[in-house]
Amino acid sequence: MSAATCRRRTLLLFLAAGAAGFLAPTRHAARPSTRVFSESEFPEKLSAIKASEAQLRAQLAAIQREKAQVLAKRRLKIGIVGFGKFGQFLARKFANYDHEIYTISKSDRSAEAEEVGALGSYVLDQREDVLDFFGQDLDVVVLAVSIVSFDETLAALRPGLETHEDVLIADVLSVKEHAENSLLARVPSGTSVLCTHPMFGPESGRHGWENLAFVYDRVRVRDDRSETCERFLSIFESAGCKMVEMTCTQHDVYAANSQFLTHLVGRMLGSIGRLHPTPIDTKGFESVLKIVETTCDDSFDLFYGLYRYNQHSKSTLLCLRKALADLELRLISLELDSVNGGAASDDGEARGTLDHLDLRETAAREWDAQKLDWVDAK
Ligand code: NAP
Numbered sequence: 001m002s003a004a005t006c007r008r009r010t011l012l013l014f015l016a017a018g019a020a021g022f023l024a025p026t027r028h029a030a031r032p033s034t035r036v037f038s039e040s041e042f043p044e045k046l047s048a049i050k051a052s053e054a055q056l057r058a059q060l061a062a063i064q065r066e067k068a069q070v071l072a073k074r075r076l077k078i079g080i081v082g083f084g085k086f087g088q089f090l091a092r093k094f095a096n097y098d099h100e101i102y103t104i105s106k107s108d109r110s111a112e113a114e115e116v117g118a119l120g121s122y123v124l125d126q127r128e129d130v131l132d133f134f135g136q137d138l139d140v141v142v143l144a145v146s147i148v149s150f151d152e153t154l155a156a157l158r159p160g161l162e163t164h165e166d167v168l169i170a171d172v173l174s175v176k177e178h179a180e181n182s183l184l185a186r187v188p189s190g191t192s193v194l195c196t197h198p199m200f201g202p203e204s205g206r207h208g209w210e211n212l213a214f215v216y217d218r219v220r221v222r223d224d225r226s227e228t229c230e231r232f233l234s235i236f237e238s239a240g241c242k243m244v245e246m247t248c249t250q251h252d253v254y255a256a257n258s259q260f261l262t263h264l265v266g267r268m269l270g271s272i273g274r275l276h277p278t279p280i281d282t283k284g285f286e287s288v289l290k291i292v293e294t295t296c297d298d299s300f301d302l303f304y305g306l307y308r309y310n311q312h313s314k315s316t317l318l319c320l321r322k323a324l325a326d327l328e329l330r331l332i333s334l335e336l337d338s339v340n341g342g343a344a345s346d347d348g349e350a351r352g353t354l355d356h357l358d359l360r361e362t363a364a365r366e367w368d369a370q371k372l373d374w375v376d377a378k
Pocket of ligand 1: 109153
């Protein structure tokens, strides 16, 4: 090293040390070591750090699970509004945790309510029933009605809501901005509101809720209701759900591209009709059948609600239509290219290619014949 370089380096070191001392004189001693690890030391050190990080994360998860279990063990009085497929599914889990269940629904659901051990069952259209339902001194009222009947239901609940402002209202609608706006507009201003969406249903949550996402937004929770809110959330936490706190708006942006898309594709595939398991199914086709099964089992009200009340769903539908048209066009262009020896023509061949769609009928007849053979052979 030349003398000039050496002087310049000393000066730089001096300035750097001075600046560090000036900017953070007291923290200097506590700075972490800046020792650079050699190539051979690095992987070992990194995996040791990763291992302790994983250990801490596991410890934290265990503590959170324990906390949730303690919270969940304090009994809540839960009223479920809408005792259809999803309301019953929730009730069974709540009952497993020994919470007290009361139900109210548009139709008479007393038989289903009795089956899950509910302590009372009421009918939504009757004002007296609404008052009796709220008269049970409920901690939480869970709204599990169809998306399309949400506003109507809130109007029917109004007499009870007005006399029981202290209750925590939680909804489970699959669209969240609509739920939030309606709740803020229609429940008394002193009532606490928790918007939630369990990202699973009776089918996907059949074998447990472990690692299934549960989205929630504490839209407006009064201080004196926050413990009730935590206890309610802890039911899902202790069941192993992946708890995701996010705004209702953010939820809808994500859901249009995930949940609505899944339902749309499932319904489309379902309306083709003749999709059946075959003896040579690939894993991919098995997934296709699964999507059809899980989405087409839900009510059409639910599907319509996902479309109508999530403002982002329409663009998902348009994107899918465009993607299908683009793909079809690409296939037809390639086909025309090969038929015409490389040059795409505009002479109506494309319409001829679409005629292949008529082959579906033939394919369907063939399927019926094959299936019979296969069933006979078994
Ligand atoms: P749904 O068809 O969306 O809702 C059925 C429920 O809505 C039934 O309880 C029904 O009452 C009630 N209902 C229908 N029309 C009504 C009206 N005019 N007034 C009052 N109530 C009415 O099917 P679901 O699967 O049970 O879903 C319920 C809610 O859970 C929806 O908001 C959905 O978005 C949400 N959710 C569903 C799933 C799922 O996998 N299914 C997952 C997460 C969240 P009756 O029982 O008295 O007929």
